[in-house]
Amino acid sequence: MRFEYVFAAVYFIVSFWLIGKISFIKNADLSVVQIRLLFAFKITSGIACAYYFGRLPPIGDYLNYNIEGNRQYNLLLLNPALFFTDFKNDISTYGIGGLFASSNSFWAYLRFNLLYKFIAILDLITRGNFYLNSAMFSSIVFFGHIAFYRIYSQIYQCHRVIILFTCFLLPSLLLYTSCVHKDGMVFLCTGIVCFIFFRFLAKTETPRLSFVLFFLLGIAIIFLFRNYVVLALIPAMLIAFISKLLPYRKSRILITGHLFFAVLFFLSGNVNSSLNLPAAVVQRKADFAALGEANTNISTKELLPNVGSFINNLPQAINHVLFRPYLWEFPMFGVFLTALEIFLYQLIFVTFVFFRKKRANVVNVFNLFGCSFFINMMLIIGYTIPNIGAIVRYRSIFWIFIICPLLCNTDWGKLLSLITIKCKQLKKNCLHAPEDWR
Numbered sequence: 001m002r003f004e005y006v007f008a009a010v011y012f013i014v015s016f017w018l019i020g021k022i023s024f025i026k027n028a029d030l031s032v033v034q035i036r037l038l039f040a041f042k043i044t045s046g047i048a049c050a051y052y053f054g055r056l057p058p059i060g061d062y063l064n065y066n067i068e069g070n071r072q073y074n075l076l077l078l079n080p081a082l083f084f085t086d087f088k089n090d091i092s093t094y095g096i097g098g099l100f101a102s103s104n105s106f107w108a109y110l111r112f113n114l115l116y117k118f119i120a121i122l123d124l125i126t127r128g129n130f131y132l133n134s135a136m137f138s139s140i141v142f143f144g145h146i147a148f149y150r151i152y153s154q155i156y157q158c159h160r161v162i163i164l165f166t167c168f169l170l171p172s173l174l175l176y177t178s179c180v181h182k183d184g185m186v187f188l189c190t191g192i193v194c195f196i197f198f199r200f201l202a203k204t205e206t207p208r209l210s211f212v213l214f215f216l217l218g219i220a221i222i223f224l225f226r227n228y229v230v231l232a233l234i235p236a237m238l239i240a241f242i243s244k245l246l247p248y249r250k251s252r253i254l255i256t257g258h259l260f261f262a263v264l265f266f267l268s269g270n271v272n273s274s275l276n277l278p279a280a281v282v283q284r285k286a287d288f289a290a291l292g293e294a295n296t297n298i299s300t301k302e303l304l305p306n307v308g309s310f311i312n313n314l315p316q317a318i319n320h321v322l323f324r325p326y327l328w329e330f331p332m333f334g335v336f337l338t339a340l341e342i343f344l345y346q347l348i349f350v351t352f353v354f355f356r357k358k359r360a361n362v363v364n365v366f367n368l369f370g371c372s373f374f375i376n377m378m379l380i381i382g383y384t385i386p387n388i389g390a391i392v393r394y395r396s397i398f399w400i401f402i403i404c405p406l407l408c409n410t411d412w413g414k415l416l417s418l419i420t421i422k423c424k425q426l427k428k429n430c431l432h433a434p435e436d437w438r
Helices: 001-018 034-052 063-078 079-086 088-094 107-125 129-156 160-170 171-176 183-201 209-225 227-245 252-270 277-289 306-320 335-354 366-382 388-397 402-408 413-430
Strands: none
Touching: 001 034, 001 107, 001 129, 034 063, 034 129, 034 160, 034 171, 063 079, 063 107, 063 129, 088 107, 107 129, 107 183, 107 209, 129 160, 129 183, 129 366, 129 402, 160 366, 160 402, 171 183, 171 335, 171 388, 183 209, 183 227, 183 366, 183 388, 209 227, 227 252, 227 366, 252 366, 277 366, 277 413, 306 388, 335 388, 335 402, 366 388, 366 402, 388 402
8 A cells, every 4th residue: 555545544534533622623613523524524525626626628726736846845855955945046036026026026936835835745644646635735724614614603693504504615615725725725824814803803802822823824824825815804904993993884984994095005106116006916917917818818908007097997807706707608617607606696695685684793893804805805806817717716715704694694584485475476376367378
């Protein structure tokens, strides 16, 4: 038997034994059996997604990352000192400028180098096996799912089934956090950061030192892998914190806060040319376009680093990130499934609008944060990415912030009663209709 399977078996056996004993997991108010079933489901999903991505032509990011990680693994075995210091090559080549650049920058390539080195560490157990790497990575990302479950199960204490679904089973979220990729790392750290921030909003005492350290570590990892996520995260946190302090309507604080940060966004270039955020967004879009044509590329308007151009591109950005792909848009089964997913999310929103609970807990301060963060990320994705496949993957880890509150604040009983009444009326009309109508 190959040794990697033995090592992996030991890892998973120990993991299943420990997973129900870790205090962070135990405090999720789930039974040990439920925890282990969810854990097993996440690991199985990792293997299934690895099988799916491993057979897509041509070779995609996931397999390429695994190959690069294996090269780093060989470097770790042959020259451990160089493994931990070869970042210097990019520093000497590009310097430490270009913090928000998406190419030709130390920071742009650092996110890939860190991911490759993380895979190399997994390879110490798996020896580069793509399926085992995906399974192990899924077992780590599981903590991010638990973090979100703990948040929403405290806000909505009577909706555990809905919360379990949204925190563990959203299709695109499950798909894109099951194989080793930046998305899974960002989701994991976002979950931990949001959990600590939720605890901070809910309580008045000074946060514990361990929480502060994990919060800072999570922010640092998110910044290293996708720095623009932090740019969306921090304003949302400030808006939520101000909402907690000030006795004004939360909707007004949300709108005012976004207007304030929009002004800062467009003035950033006047402070420091290297922090010119509009120019960084324009350059990021150009870098995506430079990757070449793909099967799911979409046409976009020209974007310039000024207020007028961003306003002119706003409807298109919203359309791309919240409505595309359309059900009829691409003749590919995988794209159709993603179109079906976003169509269902749109139906959930419409249902919420018409069947919102009278005492809906939408205005919870954390939901204000989640809504603000979701809006920020959707705008960034909509403005910068001209490819449907990439849009679907990038937005997948942020749906949880909006879908869970919508589902939990919809009066499904009222909707079911209305459907039942309409069905009875329709049946009655059919029974009393003239025979030649039947």
